[in-house]
Amino acid sequence: MRCELSKLHVHAYIDGELDAAGAANFEQHLKTCPDCSSTVSSAGSLRTSLQQAELYERAPLGLRNKILSGLPSSAPPRKREASAIRWLALAAGLLLAALLGREIFVTTARLTEKPLAIAAVDAHLRSLQPGHLTDVESSDQHTVKPWFDGRVDFAPTVQDFAAEGFPLLGGRLDVLGGRTVAALVYGRRKHVVSVFVAKLQGSEALSGEGEMQGYHWLAWQQNGLQYCAVSDVAPADLKQLQQLLSRN
Amino acid sequence: MVEQEERKRFEECVLPHLDAAFNLARWLLRRREDAEDVTQEAMLRAYRFFGGYRAGDARAWLLQIVRNCCYTWLQKNRAGEELTDTMEETIPDEGDSPENLAIAGFDRERLASALDSLPPHFREVLVLRELEGCSYKEIAAITSRPIGTIMSSLARGRQQLKKALTQPKESEVRRAV
Numbered sequence: 001m002r003c004e005l006s007k008l009h010v011h012a013y014i015d016g017e018l019d020a021a022g023a024a025n026f027e028q029h030l031k032t033c034p035d036c037s038s039t040v041s042s043a044g045s046l047r048t049s050l051q052q053a054e055l056y057e058r059a060p061l062g063l064r065n066k067i068l069s070g071l072p073s074s075a076p077p078r079k080r081e082a083s084a085i086r087w088l089a090l091a092a093g094l095l096l097a098a099l100l101g102r103e104i105f106v107t108t109a110r111l112t113e114k115p116l117a118i119a120a121v122d123a124h125l126r127s128l129q130p131g132h133l134t135d136v137e138s139s140d141q142h143t144v145k146p147w148f149d150g151r152v153d154f155a156p157t158v159q160d161f162a163a164e165g166f167p168l169l170g171g172r173l174d175v176l177g178g179r180t181v182a183a184l185v186y187g188r189r190k191h192v193v194s195v196f197v198a199k200l201q202g203s204e205a206l207s208g209e210g211e212m213q214g215y216h217w218l219a220w221q222q223n224g225l226q227y228c229a230v231s232d233v234a235p236a237d238l239k240q241l242q243q244l245l246s247r248n
Numbered sequence: 249m250v251e252q253e254e255r256k257r258f259e260e261c262v263l264p265h266l267d268a269a270f271n272l273a274r275w276l277l278r279r280r281e282d283a284e285d286v287t288q289e290a291m292l293r294a295y296r297f298f299g300g301y302r303a304g305d306a307r308a309w310l311l312q313i314v315r316n317c318c319y320t321w322l323q324k325n326r327a328g329e330e331l332t333d334t335m336e337e338t339i340p341d342e343g344d345s346p347e348n349l350a351i352a353g354f355d356r357e358r359l360a361s362a363l364d365s366l367p368p369h370f371r372e373v374l375v376l377r378e379l380e381g382c383s384y385k386e387i388a389a390i391t392s393r394p395i396g397t398i399m400s401s402l403a404r405g406r407q408q409l410k411k412a413l414t415q416p417k418e419s420e421v422r423r424a425v
Binding site: 008011012015017042043046047049050051053054055056057058059060063064066067068070071072128129213214 | 255256258259263266271274280283287288356360383403409
């Protein structure tokens with residue numbers, strides 16, 4: 001005879017869906033019910049296995065840009081305020097924009113394509129998601145610099161420029177074009193700047209600046225390292241940060 | 249500009265959930281390439297419907313669209329696959345059988361193929377709960393099913409996943425059909 005509670009109640013308990021009183025009652029029940037405690041422990045080990053196996057599949061790197069360039073350039077329709085005719089007109093407009101716009105977007109994107117810059121802007125945007133900004137959170141360069149030891153095969157220069165208006169927020173590891181790179185995170189007023197640093201590989205050297213989706217990037221090389229700064233601050237601010245980083 | 253504001257709002261509210269969208273699509277469609285196409289299509293739809301989204305859980309709102317796109321795609325492209333909800337009323341007993349003790353320590357490939365072998369309505373609740381960390385309420389909103397059904401789907405899904413892990417032959421036979 002199986003415990004009836006073990007069928008559903010136990011899953012609500014495992015998933016933290018019981019209220020405090022319900023959970024406390026169930027925990028009392030668990031002490032005396034081998035059926036339920038066995039289900040709890042097996043569901044627990046299943047969850048651990050699923051989480052440890054890293055089954056979560058993240059979107060491929062280029063998908064975000066693909067989506068952005070595929071969006072129609074017209075505004076999305078406003079709720080149902082629009083009349084049927086406006087709806088039709090909008091739909092036709094969207095279709096036309098999709099047909100024409102797509103070509104134009106694809107062409108311009110291809111003309112200015114700089115894979116490293118695209119990857120850097122992508123990585124910066126990704127980092128803005130909650131919890132992704134820094135792996136090591138510190139304004140202390142003596143904490144951030146050693147953190148990179150053994151994580152990347154070079155020693156990035158890490159300096160706090162709080163006095164100059166670019167406080168160091170921390171660092172993280174990122175992947176650009178399949179390579180692990182160091183990312184230094186600076187604040188600029190209320191904005192965030194990511195500075196990606198990688199060992200220079202001749203064929204990939206990137207210099208110059210550009211804009212993508214409202215984000216600016218600025219790339220340069222120094223002491224055998226490739227730098228690429230990305231942010232939504234003004235290009236002049238990025239240049240100032242570049243000068244600070246190049247001082248040594 | 250209103251358009252620009254709307255687009256910016258879309259980029260701020262919806263686009264950050266791109267990984268969640270892709271993850272759900274990958275597990276429903278079982279192929280990354282297909283998931284990429286359908287995620288892109290779902291994002292475009294989300295953008296078009298964005299006028300109707302005001303506030304609230306943007307992730308659940310987006311995942312609902314992604315899920316609909318996935319099922320439409322499956323009906324069109326893999327009509328042979330079992331999509332119907334073969335929900336049984338009863339939930340099988342589970343308890344201290346030896347298989348319960350041997351779940352831990354499976355490698356990724358084994359777990360992924362076991363998960364892929366489940367019917368989609370079990371796969372989706374497991375993915376949303378165990379990988380995406382959604383609450384029952386969120387899963388109910390995403391799948392448009394009552395919470396009671398979510399609970400029994402999870403119970404049965406976990407049971408079937410354990411079975412698939414401990415009886416590899418049966419699950420492989422099912423995959424090959």
